[in-house]
Amino acid sequence: MNSRLLKSGRHPGYAENVDMLIALAALLAMAVFLYGLRPLVMVVIAVATAVITDILVARLRLQTYNRTELSSVVFAVMFVLMLPASISYYIVVVGVVVLVGLGKHAFGGYNAYPFNPAAVGYAVVAVSWPGEVFRYPLPFSHPPVFGAAIDLVDAPAHILRMGGLPNIDSVNLLLGNYAGPMGATFILAIFAAAVYLLLRKRITFHAPLTMLLTCMIIAGVFPRVNGVSSFEVMAYELCSGALVFATIFLMNEPATSPRNPVAKSLYGVLLGVTTMIFRYFGAFELGVCFALLIANALQSYIDRGIANFTARNLGVTELERR
Amino acid sequence: MKEDKLRYYAENMDIITRRDGLLFNNVVFMQGLGLAPLIVVATSVENALMLCAAVLMLLIPTRLLAGVLSRFAPLRFRGVIYGTVAAGVYVGVSLLMTRIFGMQLQYLGLYLPLLVADPLIIGRFSLNKNEKIFTSLRKGARVTVSYIFTILFIATVRELVGFGTIYGVKIINVQLMPIAQLVCGAFMLLALFGALWQFGIASFKKRINLGVKNLDSSN
DSSP, X not given: OXXXXXXXXXXXXXHHHHHHHHHHHHHHHHHHHHHTTHHHHHHHHHHHHHHHHHHHHHHHTTOOOOTTOOHHHHHHHHHHHTSOTTOOHHHHHHHHHIIIIIIIGGGTSTTTOSXXXXXXXXXXXXXXXXXXXXXXXOTTOOOOSXXXXXXXXXXXXXXXXXXXXXXXXXXXXXXXXXXXXXXXXXXXXXXXXXXXXXXXXXXXXXXXXXXXXXXXXXXXXXXXXXXXXXHHHHHHHHHSTTHHHIIIIITTOGGGSOSSHHHHHHHHXXXXXXXXXXXXXXXXSOOHHHHHHHHHHHHHHHHHHHHHHHHHHTXXXXXXXX | OOHHHHHHHHHHHHHHHHHOSSSTTOTTTTTOOSHHHHHHTTTSHHHHHHHHHXXXXXXXXXXXXXXXXXXXXXXXXXXHHHHHHHHHHHHHHHHHHHHHHXXXXXXXXXXXXXXXXXXXXXXXXXXXXXXXXXHHHHHHHHHHHHHHHHHHHHHHHHHHHHHSEETTEEOOSSOSOGGGGSHHHHHHHHHHHHHHHHHHHHHHHHHHHHHHHHHHHHO
């Protein structure tokens, strides 16, 4: 599907994937700054696993492996950045193999997957090893590259889930200076990456904006913590976990999100509501990946429904539209 | 492969496929029968053994009795007859199973009685013809053996990669893939094995066909 090469011999998705990697590299640099060299080793292992899985699957499907088809690498990096910096390498390898093999190639490879592969990998890993995935090292604690990290704590999202209020300075909250997923906590860096991707026209603003607004409204109207200002609760709900990261990087994946702008906005609202439901009632504190899988299943219906609706109202018949 | 063997397989492939429930036409990987208990409760060898016992006691008697009884009624009632007979046999089987396994039977929960409604047990009614007694015995035994083999295989793999044990005995120290113990992981494993199985069968058939073609062209 859509695997014709461009004149230069490059895959058509090459430029976009390189832009995504540049944006993710900024987050990786922040992760290295906060947690030492271990995040870098994790990313290298993940990328190597993704490439090897790609080559093996290409042989299995009797196709030639195209080294400019970087989508597996992008998904692998996204997946790793949502994990704690202390997680064992074995889990990274299993997650990436599942992500590339099951999430991407089992459905037909590039641009044919119905569910975001990074979310598939994260969901499988989170369900399999919840004890390791939801315990995070503190920033600047530099977990050792070999051997187990010593001090692991719960994320603020976990404290919110238990009905408490985390005590984090708002500057630290924006800079990601608290225990959490290693690449998903620096809101400012993510915002900068989003601006870069918006300027390069790799993502659109509709879905992230509506999703964040929906989450804000739900967090403000139905706060999980009583007795504090709703602004504070909103800030904690939005900035803890991987919510902002997922809205920018995972949600805008072109194959798994609607094309029509109105449909995109509706998709954002749907994802926001599902995420908050998962956060409030789900078994795990980080619900956005599970919510994304559900929203991905519905996105093509939303897209088609909106297209049919506008066509009917403009008086265009089904035949003309085709 | 030798010439006479090649010829034998090429000529009898249809019959072999129809008669074989274990390899060429595996009840689970090729036909997709009896999936509900396999996926939900066959998480350990112990559970699988209980399921095997249930299938062993349930399948042949049901098929035999229903085959005999449906001769005395109009053909259109055979669905009712198969269902009722399966439910009736299950009453006896459940009493016997409680006697043998005791409280452990609780692990199987709803999925033991659900076997009654599975095409594995009562699927024969969909054919528009009564079954001879000897045929139902033979085919019932064949399906039972293949299903027992498959369920034990899957349960062993799930226990090994999920807990690192086989029948409670520690084999490896790490949990390779804990998700295999859950329903979603079971579906993944089943899909993987199904794909491998079908790939193996397809390549075997391809080899036979190519071999026969080569023989014909060389003659």
